[in-house]
Amino acid sequence: MVKTWSRLTCTFRKILLPELQLSRPYSKILPGVASNIRILNNKITNLIRNSKLDDARMLFDKSKQRNTVTWNSMLSGYVRRREIVKARQLFDEMPERDTVSWNTMISGYVGCRCLNEGRILFDEMPCRDLVSWNTIISGYAKNGKMNEALRLFTQAPNRNPVSWNAMVTGFLQNGDLRNAVEFFKKMPERDAASLSALVSGLILNGELDEAEKILLDTSYENDTIMDKVHAYNTLIAGYGRKGRIKDARNIFDRIPSHHDHGRAVKFKRNVVSWNTMIMCYVKARDILSARVLFEEMMERDTCSWNTMINGYIEMSEMEEASNLFKKMPNPDVYTWNSLISGFGETGKLEIARELFDKMPERNQVSWNSIISAHEKTKKYKTAIELFINMQIEGEKPDRHTLSSILSACSELADIQLGIQIHQKVIKIVTPDVPLNNSLITMYARCGAITQAMAIFEEMKSYKDVISWNAMIGGYASHGYATSALQLFGLMKEESVKPTYITFISVLNACANTGLVEEGRMHFKSMVDEFGIEPRVEHFATLVDILGRNGHFEEAMDVIRGMKIEPDKAVWGALLGACKVHNDVKLARVAAEALIKLEPESSTAYVLLHNMYADIEQWDDATEIRRLMEKHNIKKAAGYSLV
């Protein structure tokens, strides 16, 4: 039986195979061959649709029989990919061209903004159809050449809604709203695209009220536009972006809902209408109204759930987000990711990690979210471990990953890893300003000031205030106070507006070099010249500068004049200065203020006690000891009572 069967198939092959290789003329006679071409064309079309252009080309080259459709499919593949040179080569090689070939080629040129080349072909082509005219008209319209578009539009032997819509869109893109509306009104017949084009164009031009007017007017007409819901949704979203929630809701309510059985419904709300309206509420942080609408929905899609869940995450209401997530039928990777990043942002690292470990599939964003969650909660080592695992599992790091890891390197002052990440950065992405800033910070924190400066200088004019802050801070915190101040001078010369962070470094530099006058001056200019409200860090440093140099009166004046409550850094700076200058009286004031702020801490007690001991005021020293015993204060490690 098996033998007979294989003999039979052999015979069949002998008969069938030669037929498959028949050349062109036979394909017209033999239906089997014609259907083979159809199969081939379908295959090529599908490959192109899935953007597998190279596979399509291989199939194209291999096939012995091709018809014009085969060539056209291949041509449209190149046109879609904007590979205009290859498209033209193929076009020139074609054994015969039909109108579609010409139109495709023209649309290719037009899509690449090569209007002249497109026009040459248009003028050359043997017979033009409506598509040819519309292609060239929309080409001119899209590229702002409305005069030429209009000339061709008028010349065209006939027009359809596509021709009119191209003109309307063109006018809108050029901000010519008057003509856009006029053309829309003059159109002999309009379709859904006409309305969509006009409404979305008006919204892009900021004319939301005009868009609404036209939209509502159109609904009174006996028009043929059934599919108006698209345009309505566009307007809802437009209002949402402008924060006009009431107007958005008004439009939403005007779309007939599923419950309107009574009258003929020309169009009705779809799930996008609901999602868009929920989105509006979420953007306006009106999470309650969003939830009400969400509960009213008859059927929800993934987007509805994710929008609602993300709304709660935006409001940091992670519990509600979590509850909804548990009820959600089919969460996708985005749902998981937003929860992970939400829990990460709110410091709930364990939950974030649990979700990450549990999720069915991960992508780059999942890894980035969990890495950043660890980095933000100061779990730098784990962040780096995750970064390594990410790559083991075949997920590529991107600029977000690298930026998180660079921060971890900065905090750990791990320059070895930092350098490795720097290499990766150069290999994977073109560093943008934030990434370069992270690199500067990393090198500066690791004490590699020269490398930090190299990047800073490479950035040329693309530096922002953060780049300057990172560099000035790097100098200031590594003992290069003079360089820090010089760089600050350059920053002002280049008219970059400093921030409060800049001044922390600048004042620190002054403190470290004992530049009292300069310190005073910078503090004053921060307030007067740059209008920056001083924070406790600034006051603490100023007190430090003044106190250390013996200007105790002035330092106390600064503290008394503070609009905000002085914190332990401020009093600590004063106490430190008193210690240097052996001013016991003022030290007592500072120490008492410190003890008030931190009753359990022994630092101030010990310091004061030792100052009394130094000048042999034993009664006072004993009093401090008694106080410590009374309040059960134990010396912190590293301190001793002399």
Added chain:
DNA sequence: GTAGGGTTAG
């Protein structure tokens, strides 16, 4: 296989 519009989230 070629021409116009295209709404919501991550």
